[in-house]
Amino acid sequence: MEARLNELEQMAKNEIQEANSSDQLEKVRVKYLGKKGELTEVLRGMGSLSSEERPLVGKVANIVRENIENYLLEAKNSIKSKELEAKLSTEAIDVTMPGRKTNLGKKHPLIQGMDELKNIFISMGFQVAQGPEVETVYYNFDALNAPANHPSRDMSDTFYINEETILRTQTSPVQARVMEKRKPPIRIISPGRCFRNDTPDATHSPMFHQLEGLVVDKGITLADLKGTLEVFTKYFFGSQTKIKFRPHNFPFTEPSAEIDASCFKCSGSGCSFCKGSGWIELLGAGMVHPNVLRNCGIDPEVYSGFAFGMGIDRLVMLKYGVDDIRLFFENDMRFLNQF
Ligand SMILES: [Zn+2]
Secondary structure: OHHHHHHHHHHHHHHHHHOOOHHHHHHHHHHHHOOOOHHHHHHHHHHHOOOOHHHHHHHHHHHHHHHHHHHHHHHHHHHHHHHHHHHHHHHOOOOOOOOOOOOOOOOOHHHHHHHHHHHHHHHOOOEEOOOOOEEEHHHHOHHHOOOOOOHHHOOOOOOEOOOOEEEOOOOHHHHHHHHHHOOOOEEEEEEEEEEOOOOOOOOOOOEEEEEEEEEEEOOOOHHHHHHHHHHHHHHHHOOOOOEEEEEEEEOOEEEEEEEEEEOOOOOOOOOOOOOOOOEEEEEEEEEEOHHHHHHOOOOOOOOEEEEEEEEHHHHHHHHHOOOOHHHHHOOOHHHHOOO
16 A cells, blocks of 8 residues: 555646646645545545554555655746746837837917917907807997998808807907906907808808907097007017008097008018918908997996907918918818828
């Protein structure tokens, strides 16, 4: 029986050495040490031994069991570290691989343009005022002295939600709202989205962006308007830029003017960009009409003011040579990434 035990130990040792995974090792353990294992079978047979033989064989059996357990433990540790090594080598980080690129978003060119315009006027002491895009007919037209038959009120030009409510066609209603609430001195700009019932083409979009400015105080004159716009155009288009006023008519200003800037491509000598004229139409402006001041509870005998309005889309198009306003709204990343 002793010989059988030693034989079992040798067999188990061989099989343990051949095992190369934790699973195989477990099978070997069950085969020799399990409830129905080889060693257990031998020990069961001990009942037939004499009382002298039994303790001797029992001692050998215990040693064999201990040895097999030790072989198993050793093999288990070495297999574990081998398995870990194999796992590490297959999952290793390859530092020579190119990294995954993170695409950083950026501001839309129109928002960049709006920010640039805002910063110029903020540096001149203007505050930014906001108003609703869904506006009342009163603030969009009546408060701004637009006559009842003014063509811009037409259903074909304006998006009406109902008879009293529209999508604002300009950012001017913000001016009326501010004048109602605040006493002069007022010095604000109101940048934002506007809507008109236009068929989209290269220069028209049913949604576009405006920036309007308003200054109301004692003793404000046309010279203040001219100085402000001169500083603005020099900042935005370059220090060589000149401006000129052409008489015009707007209901909410009197006198009114359209302002042209000298072409920043040819400095006024005439090129294809300015169609040979040397000038580029820039914006509309004028002195706030006394009726508008009166409508908003400001005494035109005491206060005067000027206002101006410009299309942000148009200015950004001019500055960056974009020839179609629709490009801003098509969300083509190839276009947008250029800014
Ligand atoms: Zn030119």
